[in-house]
Amino acid sequence: MIDIEAVMADFAVRQAERKTEVAEEIQQLKAAILPRLQEAGIARVEIRFDGCGDSGAVEECVCLDVAGAALACPDVTLQEGEAGKADDASSDQLQSLGQALEQLTYLALERHHPGWEINDGACGELVIDVPEATFVLDCSLRFTATDDHSTEL
Template structure:
């Protein structure tokens, strides 16, 4: 017989652990991303997300300067030590700035809008 209270308690513990991990990953990504954006003169980033249907996806990342003029996302990658902080997957491939912004978006959605899909 399944002890539903034990299952729910275990679920709550795992959810709390995941939320803590997400907050840490967001902070780590911000320490990698923000200096790169500032160095490139990017004042704002608009990320377009389509959450239609049962899934969702980042559609576009638009970088804007201080006058709100669009500018290309710099084709830079984090430094190797920074990638270790930002990418806990153990991937040897360094993400581009655009990929890091997308990763940050999905983490923020998970943190602030659970069930976003």
């Protein structure tokens, strides 16, 4: 017989561990990404995402200079140990800056808006202000609502 209380307790422990891991990975990625963006003269990064129907993806990553002109994402590789370890299968591989930006977005969504890809989903963007060293996740959660009325006549 399954001890549901033990299963739920184990699940809660694993969820807490994952929450801590994700927070640490986000901090590692932020620390690795910011200097690379500064070196490339990038002032702002806008990473757009969209999800619904049990799937979602980063749709676009735009790098901008101080004047607001689009720049190509620098073709640089993060050094071993700089990138987070969310994907154990690729933890031995070096990560490009573009991959790190995408991974940061997925980790931020996992941490702050789990289920962003489910049902009606969510959309938004992660905005990095490089000179200010700020990372802001804007997320619009979509949902279907009903406004039911029952009136006895």
